[in-house]
Amino acid sequence: MQRREALKLAALTASALALQRPTAAATIAHPIIDAHIHLFDPSRPGGVPWPEKDDKVLYKPALPERYMAISAPYGVVGAIAIEASPLASDNDWLLKIAANSPFVVGVVGDLVPATPSYLSELERLHADPLFLGFRYGNLWDRDLSVDLLKPGFIDGVKALAQAELVLESANPDPKLIRAILNVTGKVPDLRFVVDHLPNGVLPSEQAARDEYWTNLRELARNPRVFVKLSEIPVLASGKLVTDAQFYKGPLDAIWDVFGEDHILFGSDWPNSDHVAPYADTLAIVRGYISGKSAAAREKYYWKNSISAYKWRRRSPDQPAS
Numbered sequence: 667m668q669r670r671e672a673l674k675l676a677a678l679t680a681s682a683l684a685l686q687r688p689t690a691a692a693t694i695a696h697p698i699i700d701a702h703i704h705l706f707d708p709s710r711p712g713g714v715p716w717p718e719k720d721d722k723v724l725y726k727p728a729l730p731e732r733y734m735a736i737s738a739p740y741g742v743v744g745a746i747a748i749e750a751s752p753l754a755s756d757n758d759w760l761l762k763i764a765a766n767s768p769f770v771v772g773v774v775g776d777l778v779p780a781t782p783s784y785l786s787e788l789e790r791l792h793a794d795p796l797f798l799g800f801r802y803g804n805l806w807d808r809d810l811s812v813d814l815l816k817p818g819f820i821d822g823v824k825a826l827a828q829a830e831l832v833l834e835s836a837n838p839d840p841k842l843i844r845a846i847l848n849v850t851g852k853v854p855d856l857r858f859v860v861d862h863l864p865n866g867v868l869p870s871e872q873a874a875r876d877e878y879w880t881n882l883r884e885l886a887r888n889p890r891v892f893v894k895l896s897e898i899p900v901l902a903s904g905k906l907v908t909d910a911q912f913y914k915g916p917l918d919a920i921w922d923v924f925g926e927d928h929i930l931f932g933s934d935w936p937n938s939d940h941v942a943p944y945a946d947t948l949a950i951v952r953g954y955i956s957g958k959s960a961a962a963r964e965k966y967y968w969k970n971s972i973s974a975y976k977w978r979r980r981s982p983d984q985p986a987s
Contacts, residue, residue, distance in 0.1 A: 695741075695963075696741065696963055696964050696967045696968070697741055697742075697743045697967065697968055697983070697984070697985050698737075698740070698741050698742040698743065698931065698967045698968060699742075699743065699744045699745065699746070699771065699931070699967065699968040699971045699977075699984070699985075700737065700742055700744070700745040700746070700931060700932060700933050700935070701745075701746045701859075701894060701896075701930050701931060701932040701971045701974070701975070702746065702748050702861060702894055702896045702932025702933060702934050702935075703728075703733055703745045703746070703747055703748065703932075703933060703934070703935045703936075704728060704747070704748055704749075704750040704934075704935070704936065704937060705728055705729060705730065705733075705747045705750070705760060705763055705764075705770075706727070706728050706750050706751070707727045707728070707729060708725050708726065708727065709727055710759075714750075714751060715751050715752060715753060716750050716751060723936075723939050723940055724936055724937065724939065724940070728935075728936045729763065730745075730763065730764075730766075730767035730769050730770055731767075733745065733769075733935060733936075734767075734769055736935070736944045737933075737935070737944060737948075740944075740945070740948055743769075743981070743983045743984050743985070744769055744770070744771045744977075744979075744980070744981070744984045745769060745770055745771065746770070746771060746772045746773070746774060746798065746932075746971065746975060746977065747760055747763070747764055747770050747772070747773045747774070748774045748801060748834070748861075749773075749774060749775050749776040749800070749801055751776065752776055752806040753776075754776075754783070754787065756775075756776070757773075757775040757776060757777075757787075757791055757797075760773050760775060761773055761775075761791075761794055761796055761797060764796050765796065768980035768981040769980075769981065770796070770980075771796075771977040771978065771979070771980055771984065772796050772797070772798040772975055772977040773796050773797055773798060774798055774799055774800060774801050774832070774834050774975075775791060775797060775799075775800045775801075776800055776801060776806075777791075777800040777802075778802075778808075779802075779813075779818065779819045779820075779821075779822025779823055779825075779826075780813075780816050780817065780818035780819040780821075780822050784818075784822050785822070785825060788822075788825060788826065788829065788831075792829050792831065795978065797831070798831060798832055798975045798976070798977060799826065799831035799832030799833055799834060799857075799975070800826070800831075800833065800834070801833075801834040801835070801836055801861075802833060802834070802835065802836070803834075803835035803836030803837055803838070803842055803861075804835075804836055804837035804838070804839065804842055805836045805837060810835070810842060810845040810846070810849070811841050811842070811844065811845035811848070814845060814848060814849055814852075820849070820852050820853065823849060823852075823853050823856060824853050824856075826856065827853050827855045827856040827857070828855075830857075830976065831857075832857045832858070832859055832974065832975055832976075833849070833856055833857070833858050833859075834858070834859040834860075834861060835858070835859070835860050835861060836861060836862070837862060837865075838860060838861075838862060838863055838865075838866040838867070839866060839867040840867070840868075840869055840874060840877065840878045840881075843860075843866070843878060843881050843882060843885070844877075844881055846858060846860060846885065846891075847881050847884055847885055850885065850888055850890070850891060854888075854890075855890070856890060857890045857891075857892070857974060857975075857976075858888075858890060858891045858892070859891075859892045859893070859894065859930075859974050859975075860885070860891065860892070860893045860894065861893075861894045861896055861897075861932060862894065862896050862897040862934070863893045863894065863895070863896075863920055864895055864896070864897060864898045864916060864917060864920065865896075865897035865898075879923070882920075882923050882924075883923055886923045886924045886925070886928065889928075891924075891928065892924075892928045892929070892930060892970060892973070892974040893920065893924050893928060893929055893930075894929075894930055894931070894932040895917060895920065895929055895930070895931060895932070895951070895954075895966075896931075896932035896933065896934045897934050897937075897938070898913060898917070898947070898950055898951060898954075899938065899941045899942040899946065899947050899950050900912070900913075900941065901941055906941065906942050906946060908946075908950075910950075910953045910954070913950060913953070913954055914954060914957075917954050926958065926959075926961075926962040926965050926966070927965060927970065927973070928970065929965075929966055929970060930966060930970040930971045930974060931951060931955075931966055931967055931971075933947055933948070933951075934947075935947075955967075968985050969985075969987065972987045
């Protein structure tokens, strides 16, 4: 889950605007649900499969209390915890952490369709209202484009859709986008969330690039497909890019394809700390979204996450549809 040093969508444009960190007093216009954070605790018995011990930025407990202290001053009132482990037992660990923190409105876990225990585990986890679905993509040595062809895999995804839970991807590239289009075509009633699309790997060859955008436009025709503007901040020559115009073109390209009803906010905390502190990550996001209408900003910050995940409010300060 290492961050790349270059945005794959576009080059810098000419204008430069200074990054302004948000202040607590200026951030309460819209409540925010952060639809992509990771929770883990390297100090627990047995450790964790990620992050690595030599990761000096991440290798420390990332738990709700720490995230709340960082994010709450900026109007963040809740978050969705996304799996950070391929261990089956960590679904329960993550749900237990979430149960003890009303700030966490839901959990996206880790399951593998077509494995012997999949259907029973799906049924068991679905009994917990905080379990929103699971993630499957370019991580944990998995390949959705290959695995979807395995006997029972699509049937497993159909069971997920019948349970009205969500499937989420990870670390997009053209091959994964093609696979997502294949899966959503085979399971038309499935809700699907594509994460980290701004950091997607684009092919350099024009025909392949054209196919990539054609596939994204086809995905956008599906009202059950959503995308996260997550993993946005970029390093260039080891420094955070603070030019607002650097981000505008690439993000506009995604926004123009999927529209304001299908795009949602995710910080990727604490993985984002490899590139920028939380305040800077949010400042870059706000610098972009401030150009949208009030209705679009509200959809982006929280309303669309309800449509995508069907999470339920757990504390009075969290918004409700």
